[in-house]
Amino acid sequence: MRYRNIAVTTAVTGLVALGFAAPSQAGLTTFCDGVASDVSVPGDLVVRSGDSCELTNVTIDGNAIVRADADLLLDNATVNGTVRVRDNGFADVIGSEVTGNVRLATAYGAYVEDTSVGGNVNATDSGFFYSVGSTHSRNISSTNGETFLESGWVSRNLTTEGDALTDVYDTVVERNVSVSGASQGSVFCLSEVDGDASFSGNGDILQVGATAPLSGCGFNVFGGNLSITDNTAESYVSGNVVRGDLTCSGNDPAPVAENNRVRGTEDCGAESAISTMSQRRTMGPAEERKAEVKADIEARSDAGSDAAEDAGHAFR
Structure with missing residues (x-):
């Protein structure tokens, strides 16, 4: 289980306290390194290179940007913009809503579960895009990666x-x-x-x-x-x-x-x-084909959660 507490800084206003909404000025960029819950982010959220951000019950009124080697873990969140994941970055999005696009560029990968994505998913030269129990209102496209869709709905093309x-x-x-x-x-x-x-x-x-060779x-x-x-x-x-x-x-x-x-x-x-x-x-059951990427997702998610928890209440 993930344990989430606050660790959010903002480039304009300084600190965002647990349980309080940040000021709603346009154009704010909030930098996240640590754990947070029950907050509103008025503009873009950025996870700096190498940092880990774990958020529960949050609203992001802008884009969520995951820079190189960074991790973003979202649970019961709303992103009113695009999720962008860059070099070796990782996004884990559960029980959430993304109103815009999901874009992966040379990313480690992205996992979405019980989530609605309003825009396109585009993965380029990335490790994987794995969607479970999720709805996609537009297209899913992948180049030079791995794609897994399970118990989902895609309203346009794959x-x-x-x-x-x-x-x-x-x-x-x-x-x-x-x-x-x-x-x-x-x-x-x-x-x-x-x-x-x-x-x-x-x-x-x-x-x-068919029922074989994969059962x-x-x-x-x-x-x-x-x-x-x-x-x-x-x-x-x-x-x-x-x-x-x-x-x-x-x-x-x-x-x-x-x-x-x-x-x-x-x-x-x-x-x-x-x-x-x-x-x-x-060959064995179809589950075996997914086992390796599932293990990679779990390992990266656990490492990101641990790193975010270690960062603690990082009001800076």
Whole structure:
């Protein structure tokens, strides 16, 4: 459990006391190093390089900026602006609301749980973006990272390019999905895509629905077309409902595509699929695929919480 007390300084007004709202002048920047609860921040919140800030039940009426090697831990918070995470910075946002965008640039990563994000999520050259039980009102995009969506809702598009992996569980995407160039592939389970979905140029393992090789997966519903193209992954596309066309081309090895309910045209049979279950790779449950990043999140969050607690009541 995290223990939060105040440790906030502001560039303009000096100190913000526990339980009191800071003055509401425009353009304030508040610097946070330590723990705080039950405060209002009238402008931008900045966590300086190397610092750790842990906040509970706060309102930030501006942007939250996490500088290099810094940590920001939010619980039951409202950010009326953008969350920006920079070089090796980390954001852990639980039970909160972010009205603006979430932007990661060469960040360690960001974890959001039971949180609503009103703007776009854009992660570039960062470790991971992990969303659990959260709603996203706009797009999620990632380049050269890792993307995990679990028990969530995305009102627009999900696009990843060059991720190590992109895994989606029990999630609704109202528009389109594009996963390309994921070196470890993608696992897409028990989810709904209202638009088109494409998986192209991915490696290692690609599982869209199916019950194997990763157990704990299941069928998806695609409102538009589903295309599986130019993958070098071992691909398994089974048991899905596809209301448009199901297309497979240029894959090596050819995918296993079976027991899909396709309303449009299906041409996956044109490829010579891996033929029997005995030939398929034996792998553990889907949880194992997420275990490493979950351990990284927990370790970084615990370290950030400890550092913030050590900073104490840092009124300076």
